[in-house]
Amino acid sequence: MGRYRVRVATGNSAFSGSNNQVQLWLVGLRAEVELGLRLRPARGQMEDFEVDVSEDLGPLQFVKLRKIHLLIKDAWFCNHITVWVFEQSMEEKEIVFPCYRWVEGDGIICLPETTAWMIRNESQGLFQKHQEEELKARRTLYGWVSWKKGIPLSVAAASEKDLPLDARFHEEKKVDFERTRVVGVTEIALKRLYTLLSSWNSLEDFDQIFWGGKSALAKRVRLSWKDDDFFGYQFLNGVNPTLLRKSSSLPTRLVIPPGTEDLKAQLERKLQEGCLFEVDFSLLAGIQANVIQGERQHLAAPLLMLKMEPDGKLLPMVIQLQLPGSDSPVPPLFLPSDPSLTWLLAKAWVKNSDFQLHELQAHLLKTHLMAEVFAVATMRCLPGMHPIFKLLIPHLRYTLEINTRARTKLISNGGFFDQAVNTGGGGHLDVLRRATTCLTYRSLCPPDDLADRGLLGVPSAFYAHDAVRLWDIISRYVQGIVQLHYLEDEVVRSDPELQAWCREITEIGLCKAQERGFPVSFQSRDELCHFVTMCIFTCTAQHSAVNQGQLDWYTWVPNAPCTMRQPPPTTKDVTLEMVMATMPNVHQACIQMTISWHLGRFQPDMVPLGHHKEQYFSGPGPQAVLNRFQEDLYTLEREIVARNESLDLPYEYLKPSRIENSITI
Numbered sequence: 290m291g292r293y294r295v296r297v298a299t300g301n302s303a304f305s306g307s308n309n310q311v312q313l314w315l316v317g318l319r320a321e322v323e324l325g326l327r328l329r330p331a332r333g334q335m336e337d338f339e340v341d342v343s344e345d346l347g348p349l350q351f352v353k354l355r356k357i358h359l360l361i362k363d364a365w366f367c368n369h370i371t372v373w374v375f376e377q378s379m380e381e382k383e384i385v386f387p388c389y390r391w392v393e394g395d396g397i398i399c400l401p402e403t404t405a406w407m408i409r410n411e412s413q414g415l416f417q418k419h420q421e422e423e424l425k426a427r428r429t430l431y432g433w434v435s436w437k438k439g440i441p442l443s444v445a446a447a448s449e450k451d452l453p454l455d456a457r458f459h460e461e462k463k464v465d466f467e468r469t470r471v472v473g474v475t476e477i478a479l480k481r482l483y484t485l486l487s488s489w490n491s492l493e494d495f496d497q498i499f500w501g502g503k504s505a506l507a508k509r510v511r512l513s514w515k516d517d518d519f520f521g522y523q524f525l526n527g528v529n530p531t532l533l534r535k536s537s538s539l540p541t542r543l544v545i546p547p548g549t550e551d552l553k554a555q556l557e558r559k560l561q562e563g564c565l566f567e568v569d570f571s572l573l574a575g576i577q578a579n580v581i582q583g584e585r586q587h588l589a590a591p592l593l594m595l596k597m598e599p600d601g602k603l604l605p606m607v608i609q610l611q612l613p614g615s616d617s618p619v620p621p622l623f624l625p626s627d628p629s630l631t632w633l634l635a636k637a638w639v640k641n642s643d644f645q646l647h648e649l650q651a652h653l654l655k656t657h658l659m660a661e662v663f664a665v666a667t668m669r670c671l672p673g674m675h676p677i678f679k680l681l682i683p684h685l686r687y688t689l690e691i692n693t694r695a696r697t698k699l700i701s702n703g704g705f706f707d708q709a710v711n712t713g714g715g716g717h718l719d720v721l722r723r724a725t726t727c728l729t730y731r732s733l734c735p736p737d738d739l740a741d742r743g744l745l746g747v748p749s750a751f752y753a754h755d756a757v758r759l760w761d762i763i764s765r766y767v768q769g770i771v772q773l774h775y776l777e778d779e780v781v782r783s784d785p786e787l788q789a790w791c792r793e794i795t796e797i798g799l800c801k802a803q804e805r806g807f808p809v810s811f812q813s814r815d816e817l818c819h820f821v822t823m824c825i826f827t828c829t830a831q832h833s834a835v836n837q838g839q840l841d842w843y844t845w846v847p848n849a850p851c852t853m854r855q856p857p858p859t860t861k862d863v864t865l866e867m868v869m870a871t872m873p874n875v876h877q878a879c880i881q882m883t884i885s886w887h888l889g890r891f892q893p894d895m896v897p898l899g900h901h902k903e904q905y906f907s908g909p910g911p912q913a914v915l916n917r918f919q920e921d922l923y924t925l926e927r928e929i930v931a932r933n934e935s936l937d938l939p940y941e942y943l944k945p946s947r948i949e950n951s952i953t954i
């Protein structure tokens with residue numbers, strides 16, 4: 290018996306309130322009591338009421354709530370319920386029941402109090418029963434499907450409309466996304482109209498469409514894209530810093546033609562000095578090129594060799610555009626000393642190839658599709674009261690919807706890849722399949738990946754430096770939360786939901802990825818922390834590193850052409866006509882500019898890393914861990930700002946204030 294003050298908090302997004310009435314129950318260890326029909330929840334409001342309860346409920350464990358509608362079902366976004374207990378001769382006690390979900394229909398929702406997982410063994414199985422019922426319902430809502438064979442599984446939804454309401458964009462996000470799509474389509478139409486009667490036979494003609502959403506760096510790209518040091522810089526700190534690796538030997542595919550022995554000597558000298566690097570696009574070899582409006586596009590599978598200069602500049606030394614084969618046992622090598630247009634076209638072929646592997650492998654597969662596997666497995670295996678659910682859920686916001694939109698508009702039949710990209714038309718799916726077969730656990734963990742690629746401690750590798758710093762900060766945050774909930778390794782080993790989550794990701798979502806180093810179980814807190822750190826890093830920092838740069842590096846199309854309309858050159862006689870006949874045409878260039886802006890721009894409702902408002906945890910312990918996380922992020926922010934002040938090209942993509950808390954675009 291006692292007096293209770295109840296607070297009902299409703300979300301801030303449009304349509305979060307409801308005209309329906311809310312019915313509430315308080316559920317204690319010894320009894321439960323129905324509080325009767327109560328308020329109509331209002332958007333952004335916290336509404337309190339007090340009740341006297343005659344029964345002895347015992348320690349509160351759940352709040353149950355239901356929406357009662359007379360005529361119209363009006364979904365309600367409940368943030369949380371908070372209850373203060375005034376019991377005889379005891380001080381006031383605050384108990385929080387997190388929700389952060391839509392309440393639809395007239396079903397009863399059960400909200401455990403925030404510390405339930407820690408006391409789950411003292412609750413006479415009440416929490417266990419609740420968890421089982423919750424996961425049974427979630428497994429119905431979030432199903433797996435194989436969208437295309439050979440790539441990670443995705444959520445079962447033919448379009449975003451099929452997703453559960455809790456996985457959908459909130460109104461503000463949806464309106465902004467749809468609006469910018471309309472702006473983009475309009476911009477393409479206007480640019481087509483504007484260039485209808487104009488020439489398209491010089492590289493400067495790309496200026497005719499270089500207007501609309503573009504950044505200061507995009508304007509710098511337009512001026513400097515032909516420079517070798519600017520070209521090399523992009524493999525360290527551009528939109529795709531994932532392919533560059535330090536050479537440990539001369540690549541076997543690099544067949545040195547007779548008469549170019551001095552090149553071989555230069556390469557060997559750089560190798561000995563430990564400053565030879567390479568980017569190998571062999572993954573593209575043999576991929577079927579797209580046909581766009583009846584015009585066959587073309588692909589290459591380049592090898593780029595670079596040297597790291599003492600001042601930190603990375604300069605291209607040689608480009609081989611195709612793998613040696615029976616029809617071309619000694620493919621031509623393109624050099625900086627070749628005629629300028631020849632060398633420029635060879636570099637353009639490298640950047641077109643980089644565009645394919647960046648968007649398909651580094652961006653779509655290694656961030657978006659990985660995050661989707663984490664999201665579906667989390668919804669299917671971890672109950673809302675589980676500490677790893679609470680830790681991860683803020684980093685999974687909106688990901689299922691943006692990925693479903695990608696499958697219906699970007700990489701779909703007739704999507705933007707088919708319309709404007711030379712791996713479109715099905716080749717892009719083969720690239721995704723090949724990339725999946727070489728997607729290792731190590732490649733998703735920067736300390737391992739960068740060590741394997743020889744990029745640790747390279748002064749001008751700013752992505753590498755910032756990625757390792759962020760990994761360590763996220764790792765400390767994860768360890769802080771894990772150690773509060775798992776007091777020893779045995780607790781990890783004996784957590785059935787956690788072990789099922791791990792298996793669901795590796796064996797189902799990633800299609801038996803244990804062969805590629807992914808775990809099928811966690812034997813210790815360290816193993817758990819490493820994996821969860823990888824999940825959060827992938828959903829936040831890594832996506833920021835490979836997404837934001839689209840706006841800067843892809844809107845000046847010649848710097849990263851989305852398609853190539855003629856075969857790669859096989860001689861050094863390259864004319865401007867050949868270059869312009871190869872580069873994307875006006876329509877393809879307009880699509881590239883628009884989508885790169887649409888996807889690379891800053892999201893208006895963006896939540897910065899570590900600054901989500903939802904409070905899934907409560908108590909001083911988790912709050913102290915989150916506070917430390919935010920302090921560490923702020924320290925890194927200041928470090929990066931200070932470093933960037935001395936740089937001609939500041940590296941901004943891993944500034945914590947620019948990292949979104951989940952993959953939403």
Ligand SMILES: CCCCCC(=O)/C=C/C=C\C/C=C\C/C=C\CCCC(=O)O
Binds near residue numbers: 470653692695881884
């Ligand atoms: C034609 C140029 C395409 C450049 C962008 C690109 O290839 C991106 C690939 C990788 C991940 C994108 C992930 C999500 C994008 C989601 C939807 C895009 C569809 C745009 C729309 O308005 O629906």
Ligand SMILES: [Fe+2]
Binds near residue numbers: 652657832836888
């Ligand atoms: Fe993205």
